[in-house]
């Protein structure tokens with residue numbers, strides 16, 4: 001079902017068209033001629049398509065978008081549009097301190113201002129590394145000009161000594177091997193480098209591949225875009241087709257608000273479960289939804305996605321990597337399974353101009369080892385558990401990555417197969433954790449839960465990916481590879497740890513995690529989705545009264561502004577005031 005071509009006056013003509021704006025046109029126009037554009041082009045009523053460029057030398061995960069933009073421009077030109085490429089504030093997950101998450105909203109703000117304030121009729125959003133995707137989509141949602149995503153795609157598969165070495169995951173695994181004395185630092189670095197063999201983003205189902213898959217599920221990219229490995233020829237061909245389609249979107253006035261509906265978000269949540277998506281996805285998807293005016297709550301991840309099985313055998317939940325996922329059919333093959341099982345809204349409209357059903361009806365997988373059938377999945381239930389209790393209102397747990405060994409140790413009591421009690425070891429952030437985890441005085445044993453606090457959006461600005469803490473080296477050497485963890489920070493989407501994370505409200509926002517003491521007993525009940533410290537309400541109240549008031553030490557102007565405006569992880573870590581600016585493209589009084 002394609003939307004109708006309306007042949008409306010284009011937004012950009014409020015800048016370029018002499019009759020619309022005779023006084024100002026010369027000023028708006030002349031500087032764009034100085035590198036060779038002609039008045040004929042700019043005043044011809046052709047769609048002006050922005051290319052929001054997230055690639056640069058500071059963002060290696062997206063750097064090949066600099067080259068891909070050439071093919072996007074070819075596509076835009078061939079379809080009758082005029083491309084304008086511009087930079088997005090750099091967002092590199094692994095290089096930005098204190099966190100890349102802090103800058104998600106900064107890049108968002110910058111992009112909103114560009115999309116709003118320049119003569120753009122539509123935009124191609126180049127996405128990849130974790131925060132680039134939500135920053136771009138949230139901005140397009142706010143402004144609501146026609147937008148389409150070009151994912152950058154994962155790196156090629158990494159291999160070390162003949163075995164697959166997946167992004168991020170290899171680091172967590174090698175930390176354990178290093179701690180157990182199985183490898184030295186040089187081998188550690190060689191193994192980690194082997195996981196990054198080419199341009200592209202993480203090749204595991206971390207936050208990057210998860211979020212780009214969810215873009216496809218939301219209907220905001222062409223079918224099959226997310227999984228194409230970055231260096232493949234198909235990636236550049238996809239760039240060309242995306243450019244072409246961007247021009248058509250403008251003619252059809254197919255805006256983000258027409259695509260990103262409640263149905264589309266439910267589809268995204270269902271796909272998230274089926275791919276065992278990163279635990280960062282609920283945060284980002286909530287942010288996008290709030291800015292496009294659709295109600296999505298963290299609870300939806302359990303109600304809508306809780307009983308969806310994991311279909312993709314891709315790390316960290318499974319064994320394969322990005323190239324295997326692509327060859328097996330990628331997101332369309334996963335969506336085909338879900339659609340055939342009646343779990344998707346098939347009539348949701350997408351930027352292809354067609355519905356989800358039309359896009360995925362024939363997209364069968366070619367490899368059942370990588371993409372399972374709905375009837376014979378990798379894991380029966382892939383959704384996030386959304387937890388609450390006397391320490392917090394909301395937290396999520398990615399149950400699909402809980403290992404057998406952990407289940408045996410913690411979840412095998414015949415009376416309470418879904419619950420355990422553990423002694424809390426509390427850390428005041430990642431620096432404290434690294435300084436003390438191997439201190440024998442902590443007496444960490446296999447009946448402990450590692451807790452980290454002051455690591456949420458306010459406490460460690462942006463929210464640090466630190467909840468997937470490793471056990472002390474002495475315990476790892478004894479074969480205990482994972483302890484349960486709890487924290488108000490986030491964790492890498494590539495982590496395979498049994499963590500309760502994204503705790504909201506965080507300790508720094510007055511959450512009860514702040515009153516916890518090392519030695520307290522914590523009761524975790526996966527069936528009831530509850531986490532409770534086993535002390536009385538009176539004791540909790542007394543400890544709260546005794547707490548000194550909290551002050552923040554901002555290191556940059558942006559950190560101060562961020563902390564003044566930021567919400568919690570369970571509501572998307574949005575700048576709360578910003579969510580009221582919706583559908584603003586035409587508020588300047590232009591067409």
Ligand code: FES
Pocket residue numbers: 061092093094128129130167201202206208
């Ligand atoms: Fe950039 Fe994983 S660090 S995609």
Ligand code: MG
Pocket residue numbers: 093130207465491492493
């Ligand atoms: Mg990450």
